Amino acid sequence: MKKTTLLHIYICFTLIVLLLPGCSVNKFIPEGGYLLDDVKIESDNKEIKSSQMNQYVRQSPNAKWFSLFRFPLYIYSASGMDSTKWINRFWRKLGDAPVIYSKDAAQETQQEIEKAVRNMGYMGAVVDLKEEAKGKRMKVSYDIHSGSPYIINNIAYDIADSKIRSYLEADSAQTLLHEGMRFDVNVLDEERQRITQYLQNRGYYRFNKDFITFQADTMLNTHKVDLTMELASFQIRKEDMPEEHRQYRIRNVNYILDADFAVPSAQALQSFDSVRSGDVSLFYKDKLFLRPKVISDYNFLISGNLYRSRSVQNTYSALSRLSILKYSNIRFNEVIENDSAYLDAYITLSRNKNKSLSFEIEGTNSAGDLGAAASASYTHRNLFKGSETFTIKLRGAYEAVSGLEGYTSSNYMEYGVESSLNFPEFMFPFLSSDFKKRIKATSEVSIKYNWQIRPEFERTLASAAWSYRWTRRGKANHRFDLLDINYIYMPYTSPTFDDYLDRMDEVNPLLRHSYEDLFIVRLGYTYTYNSAGGNTMTTANRNSYSVRFNIEEAGNLLYAFSRLINKKPRYGEAYQLANIDFAQYVKADIDYAKNFVIDERNSLVFHAGLGVAVPYGNSKSLPFEKLYFSGGANSVRGWRVRSLGPGSYRGDGNTIDYVNHTGDIKLDLNLEYRTFLFWKLNGAAFIDAGNVWNIRNQGIQSEGVFKFNRFYKQLAVSYGLGIRFDLDFLILRFDGGMKAVNPMYTGRDRYPIISPDFKRDFAFHFAVGYPF
Structure with a gap:
């Protein structure tokens, strides 16, 4: 983009910023009224935090972008008084109408805060309402005088x-x-x-x-x-005689498939076919769409046991893991026999669609290269009548690769097929039904095949995996990869790429290992915790945090078996499986994100991520797919993806050089201020810092090796602005980052924040979802 064009953009933006506040708000303020300019809550007691009382405020001022500028108000004020004109309606729809101060709302707020403080034990608390008018604007403060607690x-x-x-x-x-x-x-x-x-x-x-x-x-x-x-004793109506509270036991448990009743009863089920599994009776018409034992295994309402609300919730939770079910509903009928109280449980199950077919078309952006992809998926949600979910997906992608010299083709094509079979229980030999009930896990077997055709090489990736997932209390999620086998096969490398690898042997002798045939046999564990759980309302209105920890290892069992058979490798420096080297490494990373809610429209998010991977034994370097990289839409956004590091390594500017911008250690630090703009648009201002490093010198300049006494000097820093389109079902994100501190350079060029060059220092990113 030309500098003159950028200058015009900056001038237009500056004019908008300067002119919008000048749009008169007073024309929308009625005679004798005031624009609510500010609301403050102050307390003389440290135990009564002002932030706790914000929920009782009945009238708040107009929202501010980034808690600084009332742009929505100014946009609204840009409209004229004639609401019949479309341009005026347009500005009003984008903006926020002025909040006119209401004395009644202020007094109601005063009473609610006073009531809240007294409920905290300060029975003599008093809240003073103070008004400060200046011109057509009003500032309001609520001063809390708590007094002594009871x-x-x-x-x-x-x-x-x-x-x-x-x-x-x-x-x-x-x-x-x-x-x-x-x-x-x-x-x-x-x-x-x-x-x-x-x-x-x-x-x-x-x-x-x-x-x-x-x-x-x-x-x-x-x-x-x-x-x-x-x-109090049990009493339904005031005129009833008081009596002791009854304890209820579960008598009969009835599951009703594909039918619903306003008032379930034994008489209503007489026309249904039935079958019994354990202590559970199943009622259905025509035929069962689930195996009886599946339902009894997912039932926590046990005949003869005392009623427990926890058992009801556990049954709902277990049934929700069955993808073949659209919804479930549990109802109880009370039965009194010989002064004993019983409950007959009626659980209705509604069936979801068995099969579905979906198509997706997507745009791709890899390091600035644009492309397109299409996929088709088929899903069967009840393959063996146990709510097993079978999925198969076909995918194809095309991308025009830019910046490559010496190649006859500049096209990147990718073809893939992946299939998975998900079981809604912990599938493992010799496990009892009671254990499977307690663990509440799902099991998945998957296979994938991917064929990549690049100008530089062709690569085939085949994998098979067996994994488990389970959730605890709706906030903690676990994933255990019991077995994950990956096979990487390189059938073709171009002469130009071979020459490049030969040249890089002097710079990075281990790079060639990333483009050789390889087996990866790994197991891993991932733990994710979100304090807000699945409650999006909690996330929006309350501070929350999330933690993600992952650890994986590969090759240890194969290495031990190989050492048992042969003390030394037969060929080369590494043990092999089917004449192909296998990887041996351990990798761990942790991410932490904290969301500070400022008000309903503004929040501050902090993120820190650290990852370390160590190759050893049979491997001198990590597989290319397992190496860390920095830059891109979810890292340091002033750099393109795979263009930063390791350390202060600068590279030669060649497009293929992205393979060198990788490392064994990664650090990310991010701070992002998020604000609601208008309509479905949200804005963000961010600062990112981070880089990648190598554990050992791999031929690249020694500046790429991690050292405790200098790594902090090699942190890259960027800043920028972003726009998010919140479409409810997905979020489209556009971020523009500028380099602030560039460890690849020395002297004045090391600090582009002082003398920015838009062409050199700017990076644009498009992504789906928030970065963290």
């Missing part, structure tokens, strides 16, 4: 039901209440909920927290409270 002096229990009283006495160590604590109504409510869940897991099906109340007696002229917890 303290629980004594706790007593009034529980007439002897059986429940014995349960709670046995569970007293888990109580949230203790003498000397602040009289916090929120904690009292948490204790009510805790007791309710505890009793519902011990047969009390009809129990709810409304049966639990607290009586607080304050002492005269003191801040001490005598607290009494009362547990």
Whole structure:
């Protein structure tokens, strides 16, 4: 792009920034009204954080981009008063209407904050509302004066039901209440909920927290409270006679396939065929679409056991792993026999579509080279009537490779086929059904074949894998790759590429190993934890963090077996499998991301990633696919993908040189400020730092080797802006990064942030999803 064009862009952007704030907001402010300019909450007590009280604010000022500029307000103000004109409607749709200060909303906020603080135990708390008008703008502040807290002096229990009283006495160590604590109504409510869940897991099906109340007696002229917890007897209506709470046991468990009832009953099922598996009865019409044992193995409602709400949730969770099911619904009928209470369970299962066919067309961008890909997938969700999911996918891709010299072709083509079979249980010999129930894992067997045709070479990758996945409490995810076999075959390398490898033998003698036939037999484990779980609302409104840890090893068993047979390799310097070298290495990496929510439209995200891979034994270097690289849409965004490092290695500028910009160690540090713009657009400002290094000198300049006393001096730094299109089902991301610190250079060129060159220092990235 020409510098004059860039100058025009910068001038236009600057004019927009300067002129938009000048658009008059006052024309939309009614006579005697004010634009709400600022809202502050201040507290005289460190235990009462202002951020906790933001949820009670009933009226907030207009949103700011990056918490600095009220561009949405200025965009709205650019419209005229005539709402019938399309241009005015357009500006108003993009922008935010001015927030006109409401006295009623302010007073409601004052009352809600005061109520919240008093519920925290500060019964004498007062909140002052202060208004500061300047011209047509209003600033509002809420000053919290908490006073002294009320303290629980004594706790007593009034529980007439002897059986429940014995349960709670046995569970007293888990109580949230203790003498000397602040009289916090929120904690009292948490204790009510805790007791309710505890009793519902011990047969009390009809129990709810409304049966639990607290009586607080304050002492005269003191801040001490005598607290009494009362547990009311069971009563549906006021006119009913009070009675003890009943414990319910599960009597009959009935699964109904492909049918639904408003009120399930034994009479309604008389026209259905039935079969029994264990303690479970299955009702169906025509034929069963699931094997009976599959359903009984996924059932946690056991006949004869006390009712447990946890068993209901476990059954829902287990059934959700069956992809053949669209949804499941559990209902209970109460049965009273001889003063004993029972529950008949009716679980209705609705079937999903067995088979599906899908097509995808996508654009690709590899190091600036554009291309296209197409794929077709076939899925069968119930292959053996056990909700086994079989998938096969065919994929083809084309890309025009630029910057290659000495080649007759500049086309990159890729053909692939992959297939997988997923079992909704832990598939392994000699495992009991009870163990499979507890582990709640899915198993997958997969095979892949990929054929790459590049101008420089042809490469074939074939793999087969056996893996397990399971989730704990909706937040922690585990993946264990029991066996992953990869075979890399290089049927052709061009003479030009061979010459390049010959030249690189002096610079990087281990590079050639990355383009030879190779076996990789690995196992690995991945742990992922997200504090927000699958709750997107929690992620949007509350601070959250995620951790990902991965470790894998390859070749150890093959190496031990080879050493057992032969003390030394028969040919060359490495042991072989079927006359092909096999890789031996260990690799571990960890990622941490923290999301700080500033307000509903702004957040700050920090990310740190570290990876280390060590080849040893049978390998002098890592396989090319296992090497780390830096730069690109998810790393240091001031560099193109595979164009940074290792260390301060500069390279020769050749397109093929991307194979040298790899390493055994990787470090990424990212800070990104995210803000909502308008419509479906979000913006971001980011700073990235990172690089890759080698553990040992591989012929490249020694600056590529990791050293503790200099690695921090070799960190590359970039900054930039990004736009995200949030389409709900996916996010399209466009990021533009500029180099700030370039370790490949010395002197003035090392700090392009001082004298930027757009052509040299800018990198554009397109990706799907957030970078971290």
